Amino acid sequence: MSIPGFGGDENPVEDLSETNATTFHLEGKSEWRFEVPFKTILSLKVTEGVGEIFGTELPLNVPVQLTGVKYALYAPLPEGCTVEYSTRINRDQAPGSSDSTDISEYISEDTPMNQYINLHMALESYRQETADYNYLNPSSPRSGPRVLILGNRSAGKTALARILSSYAYKMDHHPVLVNLNPRDGVFSLPGSLTATPISDTFDLESANGYGGTTTSGSAVHNPKQPVVKNFGFLSPTDNLELYKYQVSKLGVVVMSRLEEDADVRNSGVIIDTPALNIKDINVIENIVSDFEVNVVVVVDNERLLIDLRKKFKHKISNSQLAMVKIPKSGGVVELDDSFIRQCQEETIKEYFNGDRKTPLSPFKTEVDVKDFRYFKGVLSLDFNPSLSFLPSGDSYTTDDMDEDRKKDENSMDKFYTALEDPDASKLENLIIAITQLPQNNKQPKDLLNTCVLGYIHVSRVDEARGKMKVLSPMVAAIPRNILLVTTIGYTE
Numbered sequence: 001m002s003i004p005g006f007g008g009d010e011n012p013v014e015d016l017s018e019t020n021a022t023t024f025h026l027e028g029k030s031e032w033r034f035e036v037p038f039k040t041i042l043s044l045k046v047t048e049g050v051g052e053i054f055g056t057e058l059p060l061n062v063p064v065q066l067t068g069v070k071y072a073l074y075a076p077l078p079e080g081c082t083v084e085y086s087t088r089i090n091r092d093q094a095p096g097s098s099d100s101t102d103i104s105e106y107i108s109e110d111t112p113m114n115q116y117i118n119l120h121m122a123l124e125s126y127r128q129e130t131a132d133y134n135y136l137n138p139s140s141p142r143s144g145p146r147v148l149i150l151g152n153r154s155a156g157k158t159a160l161a162r163i164l165s166s167y168a169y170k171m172d173h174h175p176v177l178v179n180l181n182p183r184d185g186v187f188s189l190p191g192s193l194t195a196t197p198i199s200d201t202f203d204l205e206s207a208n209g210y211g212g213t214t215t216s217g218s219a220v221h222n223p224k225q226p227v228v229k230n231f232g233f234l235s236p237t238d239n240l241e242l243y244k245y246q247v248s249k250l251g252v253v254v255m256s257r258l259e260e261d262a263d264v265r266n267s268g269v270i271i272d273t274p275a276l277n278i279k280d281i282n283v284i285e286n287i288v289s290d291f292e293v294n295v296v297v298v299v300d301n302e303r304l305l306i307d308l309r310k311k312f313k314h315k316i317s318n319s320q321l322a323m324v325k326i327p328k329s330g331g332v333v334e335l336d337d338s339f340i341r342q343c344q345e346e347t348i349k350e351y352f353n354g355d356r357k358t359p360l361s362p363f364k365t366e367v368d369v370k371d372f373r374y375f376k377g378v379l380s381l382d383f384n385p386s387l388s389f390l391p392s393g394d395s396y397t398t399d400d401m402d403e404d405r406k407k408d409e410n411s412m413d414k415f416y417t418a419l420e421d422p423d424a425s426k427l428e429n430l431i432i433a434i435t436q437l438p439q440n441n442k443q444p445k446d447l448l449n450t451c452v453l454g455y456i457h458v459s460r461v462d463e464a465r466g467k468m469k470v471l472s473p474m475v476a477a478i479p480r481n482i483l484l485v486t487t488i489g490y491t492e
């Protein structure tokens with residue numbers, strides 16, 4: 001019998017020795033790069049020495065189950081490590097597709113891990129100096145490094161952010177990992193922008209390799225508590241203005257966390273970004289000022305580095321900003337859209353249903369469509385300045401608005417639109433964010449500033465009865481707060 005939240009015997013971990021186990025020795029300073037399709041589960045364990053995946057050390061002699069990943073196992077010590085692995089079919093995936101079940105793998109001795117470790121050591125000594133300074137000057141404390149990682153698409157930015165966060169955690173620091181790429185759901189669902197203090201190792205076995213949050217209930221890893229801003233789209237260009245606004249509000253939250261929490265303050269911030277180039281300079285400038293960035297790491301893009309050096313000449317000459325270029329790993333894989341989509345689906349599935357170790361029983365309930373107020377992000381292309389922003393509720397009329405409110409309304413047009421009597425059928429299969437704003441809130445701007453309590457999924461809509469079946473990660477009534485409808489679809 002399996003008790004939700006406590007694992008069970010539905011998906012027992014197979015003993016490697018039973019199946020097609022392969023053992024090999026990975027030389028020190030080399031990495032074993034492997035790609036595991038979603039149809040296969042790779043059971044991997046390090047039996048001797050030290051092996052780590054993007055900075056997260058694998059426990060000795062404990063198999064780790066991986067599926068749908070493109071990873072590298074690095075042996076940081078000169079003596080290397082002994083690795084044992086086997087594969088089996090992933091029975092959770094629908095049968096019948098022609099996708100291959102074979103893993104692809106090779107060993108490379110040519111890795112930039114040394115440079116990444118040097119970068120980590122430089123950040124570490126910055127943290128140490130900050131801690132020493134703050135100890136002597138408690139009334140005027142400083143913050144540890146605020147690192148912004150930039151580069152082209154598939155440059156290995158996310159892998160580097162994970163490496164730097166994991167190494168910082170290993171040195172007993174708790175940096176805030178900020179994800180500004182709405183395509184990836186980091187401790188949250190795709191479509192969100194998050195900031196999470198790192199208080200444990202990443203859970204490599206979870207859908208996107210980060211781990212669960214407090215909504216996952218009891219977990220092996222310390223569940224994280226991210227601050228979540230709902231962007232609602234997968235690419236910043238879908239509504240750049242909203243993106244910049246959400247990023248800046250996330251910056252405010254992160255900076256205040258740094259002010260309040262000495263441990264996090266000394267550890268600093270690590271910011272992962274979507275692919276940005278010099279054309280996106282105003283987005284980059286905003287991030288630098290919102291998060292008070294003082295270290296910019298450019299992965300393998302000389303042109304961007306030079307342009308940024310010109311742009312931030314003033315800050316660099318005042319020693320307010322350091323800029324470094326770092327090579328791209330030859331192991332980075334260009335992800336295709338179907339792989340990305342499947343990763344997103346697995347992340348959403350895991351949010352509601354848990355993972356193989358911690359299966360959850362999501363709560364399904366039926367609610368009246370009319371019981372909630374809905375807003376939706378405006379797709380830049382669809383923005384029509386002549387349409388005004390009129391949220392549902394009788395007190396939002398232009399007559400009783402003061403000038404400030406009118407300004408708010410105008411500025412809101414390009415961010416959100418109210419869905420008055422929403423066409424219920426259009427909500428089906430969508431992910432909806434529950435904001436922290438009560439339904440009777442009358443300040444449009446609050447909608448931009450609010451964070452996300454959690455997400456629900458509309459699995460079915462009964463238009464005739466005006467009801468919808470929703471899936472929630474929590475066993476509780478859906479809070480009567482303002483709902484933000486995203487463009488993220490998911491079919492159970």
Ligand SMILES: Nc1ncnc2c1ncn2[C@@H]1O[C@H](COP(=O)(O)OP(=O)(O)OP(=O)(O)O)[C@@H](O)[C@H]1O
Pocket residue numbers: 033034069070071072151152153154155156157158159160181273274275329330331332333334335
């Ligand atoms: N050294 C490596 N060996 C094998 N795979 C790697 C390595 N580094 C990164 N990858 C994989 O390559 C893919 C792309 O890397 P990553 O997501 O870090 O790049 P990115 O620059 O953040 O991409 P994007 O611009 O799309 O956000 C990921 O699946 C990642 O796990």
